[in-house]
Amino acid sequence: MSGSSSNKISHLIRVLAGCFGEIAWWPGYPDEVMIGAILTQQTRWENVERALANLKKRDLCSIDSIFTSDIRDIEDAIRCTGFYRVKAKRLKSLATYVMETFGGVERMADEPTGQLRAGLLNVSGIGEETADSILCYGLDRTSFVVDAYTERMIRCIGVPEKKQDIKALFEENLPEDNHAYRQVHAHIVEYAKEFCGKRRCHECILVSSSG
DNA sequence: GACCAGGTCCTTG
DNA sequence: CAAGGACATGGT
Structure with missing residues (x-):
């Protein structure tokens, strides 16, 4: 059961690598x-990019400045992302956690991944996906991100x-x-965006797992 | 106008 | 523990 799933995952990884090759994602x-x-x-x-640009314009695109600035200014800059x-x-919670626990983002480098993850999950508003995204794409750790697209893909x-x-x-794979x-x-996000509808997958060229 | 988007938290049953 | 609602703007 789990073995068969494992085969499917490793097959998926290979096929997608062949489809897309190297792509720059979330730099x-x-x-x-x-x-x-x-x-x-x-x-x-796209809405997040606008908000990030707004934050940069106001010098608010850093953990340190988020920590010290007025929450109203942050709200104004990120309104276009909803919620x-x-x-x-x-x-604010994230910035407070980072500044009060480590004293700065650079200081997080010494912390083991597992402990960092536990610490992030303890921050209000940070769940598994957000924590893993921060670890993988922000802090160069091996923590795999499972988001809505990943779930659709594996279904x-x-x-x-x-x-x-x-x-x-x-x-494991x-x-x-x-x-x-x-x-x-x-790769998964790029594929799923295009072919995996919320309800069903349109082009499951990847189903074979027997190799 | 309806429906969805790279979630998470809180409340109910 | 699962299910449902709240949070909110912007694009199709």
């Missing part, structure tokens, strides 16, 4: 990625495991390499 300096990870919750990326009041609070190829087990399934983690997740 940015750590602070920007951490902020974007919260802004993108239930929101299209702007909760998100402003979440950004398309007939993997029944629950969302929480999907993460482990991917990590990946080398301990941040670049590989980023690429695979990026």
Whole structure:
């Protein structure tokens, strides 16, 4: 059962790599990625980019400035991402956690990934996806991101495991390499956006797992 | 106008 | 523990 799912996952990883090759996805300096990870919750990326530009214009696109600035200013800058009041609070919570626990983003480098993840999950407004996005794309860690697209994708190829087990399934089939983690997740999103509808998958060319 | 978007939290049954 | 609602703007 789990073995068959594991085969499907490893097959998926290979096929998608062949389809897309190297793609640049979610570039940015750590602070920007951490902020974007919260802004993108239930929101299209294009709107997040606008908000990030607004924040940069006002010198608010850093954990340090989020920590010290007026929450009203943050709300104004991120309004275009929706849920702007909760998100402003979440950004404040994240910044408070980082500044009060470590004293700055750079200081998080010494912390083991597992402990960092636990710490992030403890921040109000940061769940599994946001935590893993911050770890993988912001802090160069091997923590696989399972988002809505990933879940759709794996349903398309007939993997029944629950969302929480999907993460482990991917990590078992990946080398301990941040670049590989980023690429695979990026490939999945690019594929799923196009072919995996919310209800059903339109082009499941990836179903075969017997190899 | 209806429906959806790279979630998370809180409240109910 | 699962299901449902709230949070809100912007695009199709």
